[in-house]
Amino acid sequence: MTPGSNYTLYHPRWYRKRVSVWWWLETRPYIFFVIRELTSLAVAYFAVVFLWMLKALADGPESYARFLARMQNPGLAAVNTLGFLMILFHAVTWFNLAPRAMAVRLAGKRLPDWAIRGANYGAWAVATALVVWLAERG
């Protein structure tokens, strides 16, 4: 490949029909697929907000109180509620795909999908209860 050529990595210039940038609005499964992919934005946003909270904790009690007050801003709280729903959508789609991602074998037999899914939802319930209990203890 010469530096000036129009070839892109792995792709020779073959004939392809142009696909609209809005292809994902065509059918319901496409829309769900794109929403699922976009949940990563809510995941990253929450990681950043959580980091912001840790920084507030490092800065002292006043900063932590300011952080909690900031979260109560009505506009921000509305956006964050939507973010929470996106994270919930991520979790549900993640667990539902778990049987596709891991084939667990027990005594030579592959565990059925419902068992893997059920184990994931069970572990999720335990993790959620533990986190809320630890937070509410203090």
Add this chain to the structure above:
Amino acid sequence: MTPMHKLPPLLWGLFSAGGTIAAFLFPAHAFMTWVAFPYAWLRPPSYDYLIHMLHSPWVRIYFLGFISLPLFHWAHRFRYTLYDGLQIKHLTLLIVTLCYGSALAGTAFAAYVLWRMP
């Protein structure tokens, strides 16, 4: 094998680990921080309690992974969302730098914040 060939499996591994943390632990934390505390359904933990918890190195390591791995999950997934959604695969270098670079920067900052935690 060049180092470039070892990178994609590592990135998929980080995507998977981060997605798992985000699925198991983010809903509970996000529900409290974003919904239950602001709307006063639950009482937020006190400053003293959280600082007490953060004295443990294990809790700090937990929070480092809690922030870092989901950032890499985002970096990897969002990269492909941009490819598919906006058809801008030709901007690979820029997208890859911005996505993984942000995840690395977030990780470094989280490590710094947790390190200097009182």
